[in-house]
Amino acid sequence: MLGLPEDIRACLFDLDGVLTPTAKVHKAAWEETFNAFLRERAERTGEPFVPFDTGREYNVYVDGKARADGVRSFLSSRGITLPEGEPDDPGSADTVNGVGNRKNEALMAVLRERGVEPYEGSVAYLRAVRQAGVRRAVVSASANCAEVVRAAGLEELLEARVDGVVARQEGLRGKPHPDTFLAAADKLGVQPGEAAVFEDALAGVEAGRAGGFGLVVGVDRVGQSEALREHGAHIVVRDLAELVDGASA
Numbered sequence: 017m018l019g020l021p022e023d024i025r026a027c028l029f030d031l032d033g034v035l036t037p038t039a040k041v042h043k044a045a046w047e048e049t050f051n052a053f054l055r056e057r058a059e060r061t062g063e064p065f066v067p068f069d070t071g072r073e074y075n076v077y078v079d080g081k082a083r084a085d086g087v088r089s090f091l092s093s094r095g096i097t098l099p100e101g102e103p104d105d106p107g108s109a110d111t112v113n114g115v116g117n118r119k120n121e122a123l124m125a126v127l128r129e130r131g132v133e134p135y136e137g138s139v140a141y142l143r144a145v146r147q148a149g150v151r152r153a154v155v156s157a158s159a160n161c162a163e164v165v166r167a168a169g170l171e172e173l174l175e176a177r178v179d180g181v182v183a184r185q186e187g188l189r190g191k192p193h194p195d196t197f198l199a200a201a202d203k204l205g206v207q208p209g210e211a212a213v214f215e216d217a218l219a220g221v222e223a224g225r226a227g228g229f230g231l232v233v234g235v236d237r238v239g240q241s242e243a244l245r246e247h248g249a250h251i252v253v254r255d256l257a258e259l260v261d262g263a264s265a
């Protein structure tokens with residue numbers, strides 16, 4: 017039923033790209049921010065400008081990770097190290113926090129302008145899961161998770177939230193570490209083996225596998241089903257609607 021093994025008692029959903037189409041907005045904000053940073057740096061140093069690759073570089077270094085981890089991870093892949101700076105650094109500061117804050121300003125501008133509509137298939141799945149008496153949490157790297165969940169009208173369908181804000185407060189390591197998923201299972205009172213993880217990011221399915229969860233469902237919205245399997249997904253679907261009838265790809 018619901019594409020889940022019988023002993024699954026809880027579902028742990030990533031947000032951006034699983035419940036809401038906001039993964040695209042994050043990706044575009046990162047592209048704008050990194051390209052402005054790289055272009056300015058190229059002009060200053062005389063090195064060639066190599067734009068941020070929203071395919072491989074986003075999927076491998078940024079997607080699913082906490083904001084500062086994404087900045088560090090991508091820039092270090094380009095041989096660039098920045099000072100950490102302070103959490104309230106302005107977007108103009110060449111620090112890890114400054115670049116992250118610049119990206120957040122770009123993200124918020126688009127979210128405020130366009131609002132957030134959840135994926136229909138995800139809403140249908142959340143309702144079906146609730147109906148079946150299975151517990152539900154959202155587990156996101158994003159510090160904007162609560163706001164996006166509210167804007168998408170998903171609050172009443174979710175019982176617990178472990179996001180970028182909670183991770184910082186509770187000292188939890190971000191994905192690909194399993195800490196945030198384990199904390200969510202704990203909040204719902206289930207063992208990892210009794211919970212299913214739903215993730216569209218490579219770092220996210222890795223976290224699901226690392227935590228020993230009963231099922232790791234890769235959600236492929238961008239044509240990376242093979243990579244999701246290689247990084248730990250037991251099954252891959254294109255939309256959660258496929259699971260409402262028990263089908264899986």
Ligand SMILES: O=P(O)(O)OC[C@H]1O[C@@H](O)[C@H](O)[C@@H](O)[C@@H]1O
Pocket residue numbers: 032039042043078079080081082083086120156157158159160161180217
């Ligand atoms: O910057 P935020 O909103 O805290 O989000 C952190 C990360 O959250 C993840 O859900 C996104 O996949 C990443 O692109 C994003 O960087």
